[in-house]
Amino acid sequence: MLSSAVRRFLDKWKSYRHRFVPWVVFNLKKNEQSLRKVDDAKYDKLVPDGEVSASLLKLFTVLHRIHYGGKNHAELRPPPHDDPGLESREADAVLRCLGFNIHRRPSSVPGAGTGVFVSEGLVLKGATVAMYPGTIYQPYEPILLQSIRNPFVFRCIDGILVDGNDRGISRMVFRSCSGRDRLGPLTMSDTSWLTDSPLNPLAVGQYVNNCSRHTPANVCYQEFDVPGRFPLELHRYLPNVNYSQHTRGPLRCVVLVALRDIKAGEELFSNYYTIVH
Numbered sequence: 001m002l003s004s005a006v007r008r009f010l011d012k013w014k015s016y017r018h019r020f021v022p023w024v025v026f027n028l029k030k031n032e033q034s035l036r037k038v039d040d041a042k043y044d045k046l047v048p049d050g051e052v053s054a055s056l057l058k059l060f061t062v063l064h065r066i067h068y069g070g071k072n073h074a075e076l077r078p079p080p081h082d083d084p085g086l087e088s089r090e091a092d093a094v095l096r097c098l099g100f101n102i103h104r105r106p107s108s109v110p111g112a113g114t115g116v117f118v119s120e121g122l123v124l125k126g127a128t129v130a131m132y133p134g135t136i137y138q139p140y141e142p143i144l145l146q147s148i149r150n151p152f153v154f155r156c157i158d159g160i161l162v163d164g165n166d167r168g169i170s171r172m173v174f175r176s177c178s179g180r181d182r183l184g185p186l187t188m189s190d191t192s193w194l195t196d197s198p199l200n201p202l203a204v205g206q207y208v209n210n211c212s213r214h215t216p217a218n219v220c221y222q223e224f225d226v227p228g229r230f231p232l233e234l235h236r237y238l239p240n241v242n243y244s245q246h247t248r249g250p251l252r253c254v255v256l257v258a259l260r261d262i263k264a265g266e267e268l269f270s271n272y273y274t275i276v277h
């Protein structure tokens, strides 16, 4: 028979629908005050999918114009990285398109490693600020090897996992799945998030750190399934790929949405826990 303490733990565990499993296990007690609580899975989304889709579409169209002159016949070649003006043209275009830029740098929280900061402009409440890149695993798919000592495995509200680690075996898996899933000459996902200069500048959401009492959350995670009408030539900027090529249905992505206006210089903080009652 289960003791009541074990039963209480299991009940509590079942209500954790989101986020980073190892972190939740080791830091639950410390962070209980900063939990995000949602009454039902259907209330988890802050902004409608249509808004997320429109915002990504706008950004990817701008990037496609810079990288490929907007040509619809997609080339296999990635844009030239030896072009000295490319980075500043990208940054200017993203600032004009979204009103902000984000970058990775050492976190303002001692010992927290790298974090993500708004480097220019202003992020408005409800804006799509970042994307969580990585390989998508259905709840029944094996991830054991890739998840050992891996703090980047994100758990979606429906049990789908996203492995956003840019090193080791996770990196190899992403590259291999991305190379596999081409549609003729079209690349269906972006591998440049594995480098220091991602072509899609939003694809750094895996480096956003957890909030605390002193640094409250200013962004939250939101699942986004890529709609069938999303232009094929723009899939090249999606930083996610299915682990299995037999996965049916839309590609799962995860975006981070601003909970309030966020000014240049501020670090992004999310909530690694969400309880769904």
Ligand SMILES: C[S@@+](CC[C@H](N)C(=O)[O-])C[C@H]1O[C@@H](n2cnc3c(N)ncnc32)[C@H](O)[C@@H]1O
Pocket: 023, 107, 109, 110, 111, 112, 113, 114, 115, 151, 152, 206, 207, 208, 209, 210, 211, 212
């Ligand atoms: C998804 S990663 C975030 C990126 C991480 N900062 C890095 O540089 O790799 C999650 C890990 O970041 C660290 N982390 C996140 N939030 C933190 C916080 N508020 N304080 C200390 N460490 C934190 C923990 O090591 C956690 O396992």
